[in-house]
Structures are given as C-alpha cells and as structure tokens.
Amino acid sequence: MRTALEQYDPQIYELIRQEEARQSGSIRLIPSENYVSRAVMMATSSCLTNKYAEGYPGKRYYEGQQVTDLIEKVAQDRAKKVFKADHANVQPYSGSVANLAAYAALIQPHDTIMGMSLVHGGHLTHGWKVSLTSKFFNSVSYEINTETGRLDYDKIRDLAKKHHPKILISGATAYPRTIDFEIFGQIAKEVGAYHVSDIAHIAGLVVAGIHKSPVPYADIVSTTTHKTLRGPRGGMLLCRAEHADKVDRAVFPGLQGGPHMHTLTAIAVALAEADTPEFVAYAKQIVKNAKALAEKLLEYGFNLVSGGTDNHLMLIDLRNKGIPGKKLAKALDRARIVTNYNTIPGDTAPPFNPSGLRLGTPAITTRGFKEPEAQQIAAFIHRVTENIDKESVIEEVGKEVLLLCSQFPVPEHFIIPNRNGGRQ
Ligand SMILES: *Cc1c(COP(=O)(O)O)cnc(C)c1O
Numbered sequence: 483m484r485t486a487l488e489q490y491d492p493q494i495y496e497l498i499r500q501e502e503a504r505q506s507g508s509i510r511l512i513p514s515e516n517y518v519s520r521a522v523m524m525a526t527s528s529c530l531t532n533k534y535a536e537g538y539p540g541k542r543y544y545e546g547q548q549v550t551d552l553i554e555k556v557a558q559d560r561a562k563k564v565f566k567a568d569h570a571n572v573q574p575y576s577g578s579v580a581n582l583a584a585y586a587a588l589i590q591p592h593d594t595i596m597g598m599s600l601v602h603g604g605h606l607t608h609g610w611k612v613s614l615t616s617k618f619f620n621s622v623s624y625e626i627n628t629e630t631g632r633l634d635y636d637k638i639r640d641l642a643k644k645h646h647p648k649i650l651i652s653g654a655t656a657y658p659r660t661i662d663f664e665i666f667g668q669i670a671k672e673v674g675a676y677h678v679s680d681i682a683h684i685a686g687l688v689v690a691g692i693h694k695s696p697v698p699y700a701d702i703v704s705t706t707t708h709k710t711l712r713g714p715r716g717g718m719l720l721c722r723a724e725h726a727d728k729v730d731r732a733v734f735p736g737l738q739g740g741p742h743m744h745t746l747t748a749i750a751v752a753l754a755e756a757d758t759p760e761f762v763a764y765a766k767q768i769v770k771n772a773k774a775l776a777e778k779l780l781e782y783g784f785n786l787v788s789g790g791t792d793n794h795l796m797l798i799d800l801r802n803k804g805i806p807g808k809k810l811a812k813a814l815d816r817a818r819i820v821t822n823y824n825t826i827p828g829d830t831a832p833p834f835n836p837s838g839l840r841l842g843t844p845a846i847t848t849r850g851f852k853e854p855e856a857q858q859i860a861a862f863i864h865r866v867t868e869n870i871d872k873e874s875v876i877e878e879v880g881k882e883v884l885l886l887c888s889q890f891p892v893p894e895h896f897i898i899p900n901r902n903g904g905r906q
Pocket of ligand 1: 514575576577578579581604605607653654655680681682683706716717
C-alpha cells in the first residue's frame with residue numbers, strides 16, 4: 483500500500499525519506515535535538531491539526547471544543563505535575579515566543595531585562611542585540627568568567643545592582659554546568675526584579691530530578707518541549723498562581739492566535755512519557771554519556787570550556803588545535819557526525835566563524851548509546867580533527883559511523899506511518 487503522501491506528493495515524500503535516512507544514519511550531537519517516540523509523532527500528525535481553539539479550555543472563541551478542551555486540560559495537568567508548578571500554559575508556539583510572552587506578562591516595553599550574553603552561551607531571546615527582545619526592551623548582558631568557564635554570581639549581582647533590571651533571566655543554550663537558580667532568585671529579589679528562568683535545554687533533566695528545578699525560585703519558568711524533554715517542537719510556560727492570568731493573557735491574545743492543537747496534544751503525550759521511571763533512567767544516561775564523551779575528549783587533548791560537563795552538553799575550545807569550529811563541524815558532518823560550531827566565552831574570533839564546537843548527548847542516548855559508544859564518538863572526533871584535510875580518512879570514519887548507527891536503530895521512531903501505524 484502506498485501512503486497518501488507518496489501518492490500525492492512523491493517529491494516531498496522522497497525528501498522526507500532522505501531526511502529519515504540522514505537522521506538514522508548519522509550520530510546526532512546537536513544538544514537541542516532529539517528523536518521523539520512513535521506516540522508523539524502520531525499525535526503531531528493527528529486530526530488535531532485541523533482544529534482552531536483560540537482561547538483556553540471553557541473560554542474559547544470558536545465552537546466545537548468538546549475534545550480540545552479536554553486535551554488541553556490533560557496537557558496542563560501533566561505539565562503542572564511533572565514540573566510541580568501551580569500553573570502551566572502549553573500554548574506557546576516555541577521557546578522564543580514563550581520567552582517574549584514571559585517578558586510581556588511581567589514588564590512594559592523599554593523596561594530593562596538582564597540575561598546571559600549570546601556569545602557566552604545565552605539565547606538570542608535573552609536580549610541579544612539582533613533579537614527583537616533587545617529592541618522592545620532595554621537589554622543588559624552578563625557574561626561567563628572566562629577563566630573558569632562558569633557563571634560568576636557575585637559579578638551578576640554587581641551588574642544587577644548597577645542596572646536594576648525589571649527581569650533577571652537565568653538559563654542558557656550553551657552552558658555545560660549546573661545553574662544555581664536559587665541564587666538567581668535571591669539576586670532578583672535583592673534588586674527588585676522578577677526572575678524568569680529559561681530551561682529550554684535542560685527541561686528533561688529537571689523533570690527527572692537530575693538538575694535542580696527553578697520552579698520554586700522563579701516567577702515564570704519558560705521552556706521548549708523538544709530538546710531533552712523529547713516532545714514535539716513547541717514551548718511552555720510555568721508559573722505561580724499569582725502570575726497565571728498575566729501569563730495566559732500574554733500568550734493569547736497578547737502574542738498568538740490559535741494554539742497548534744496537534745503540537746499541544748503531542749506535548750501531553752511527551753509529558754506522560756516524561757513521568758515514568760524509564761524517562762528518569764534516560765535522563766541519567768544522557769549525563770553519563772556526556773561525562774564519558776567529555777572525559778575521552780580531554781584524554782585526546784581537547785580543551786573543554788569549564789573543563790567538563792554536569793549536564794547534557796559540552797563546548798570544545800578548539801584554539802589549541804588551530805582549527806576553526808566551522809571547519810571541524812563541516813568535516814564531522816561529512817563523517818556523519820552532526821554538531822554545531824559555537825562561540826566560546828571570551829572568543830576573539832568572529833561569531834560566524836567561532837572557535838568552539840558544541841556537542842550534546844540527548845539524541846544519541848535516545849538511540850541507546852551508552853558510555854562505550856560515547857567514548858567511540860570521541861575517538862571519531864579525534865581522528866577527523868587529526869586528519870582534517872584528508873578526505874579519505876573522513877570518508878572512512880563516515881563508514882564506521884554508519885556501521886555503529888546500524889547497530890543502534892532509532893527505537894520507536896518513524897516518520898511516515900502506513901495505515902497500520904507501522905514503519906514502511
Ligand atoms: C532553544 C532555546 C530557545 C528557543 O526555542 P525555539 O523553540 O527554537 O524558539 C529559547 N531559550 C533557550 C535557552 C534555548 O536553548
């Protein structure tokens with residue numbers, strides 16, 4: 483039986499097949515990526531994509547919400563349960579929109595926000611200069627201590643005292659160490675700021691209790707749903723009861739129209755998956771794999787920002803290797819190892835050609851890779867680095883990567899379901 487997609491749009495069908503082959507035939511080390519389960523994938527491709535549901539359960543602007551109201555309540559309840567939060571809004575289209583909604587809920591345009599500098603590991607939406615968040619708001623950035631590669635809370639406090647932000651943002655997109663959300667909460671209190679915590683990268687680790695949760699220490703917690711949390715692409719906001727109405731109004735009608743109900747449905751599924759002992763074991767293994775990969779990279783003479791990792795990601799400082807991040811990322815991609823080049827704290831190279839490489843283990847861990855495979859990956863990276871201009875060696879590594887991938891098929895993963903929901 484040919485699928486509807488194959489029949490009606492062979493061109494796109496073929497491209498999806500190619501992407502499926504690429505995802506299963508490469509080692510995916512981009513720390514913000516993952517493989518979702520078959521159940522999550524089925525929810526995103528369900529008929530919920532056909533439904534408009536502007537508003538919230540019980541207060542919609544369109545009729546026909548008998549089922550959508552129930553689904554959204556389930557998603558909210560599951561989010562509240564796993565994150566131990568008073569209130570959850572599961573409608574943000576993505577992490578970026580969730581952050582903008584969090585700011586809009588609490589402060590006025592041109593008020594000051596203070597977040598981590600993008601080139602030190604913060605996200606665009608934490609007030610970086612090319613982001614609208616720095617145009618709508620006055621933005622001040624704190625930086626990493628370039629000697630330790632870690633956050634320097636005393637310096638952050640000093641900067642906050644100097645600039646008196648209305649919002650202090652904790653959280654990062656490229657920080658390999660544990661973040662002390664309690665101290666961020668204290669600093670925010672001391673300067674009369676709200677504390678918004680963005681756990682987009684580490685949400686899965688937080689749910690599993692491996693990284694301390696910011697929920698008790700933040701006014702609003704923002705997250706994506708598709709990184710370590712292993713759900714569909716989307717965003718979510720959690721907050722204390724006192725901010726619930728403001729948060730809901732900021733998302734709708736403040737920023738968005740109708741929620742993507744198919745995504746919201748899949749978020750509910752992912753939250754149920756996250757609320758299991760299997761998920762806790764998965765999250766623990768993410769960190770074990772990251773530590774194994776980091777240790778082996780150090781043995782091969784790579785420098786890591788902060789000297790290692792506490793979480794799912796690490797940043798290689800390539801300056802001692804004399805290879806720019808982009809050049810190595812591209813060579814690794816040819817060897818079927820997918821990473822992203824990244825700035826490192828204190829980078830003197832330009833941001834479009836930075837000195838670092840960012841690696842993470844959420845996707846390979848979903849695949850079933852354990853410490854020995856993580857160490858094997860370090861050896862692959864070492865070989866490509868040492869033979870950066872030898873295409874034959876890079877090709878050889880690519881073949882070995884493909885072999886390793888074939889021994890660890892992506893579990894429960896499918897892109898194009900057939901009529902029985904199985905793999906084609
Ligand atoms: C990924 C990320 C986001 C943005 O998420 P999108 O879904 O890509 O908009 C926001 N904040 C942090 C810290 C992130 O890592």
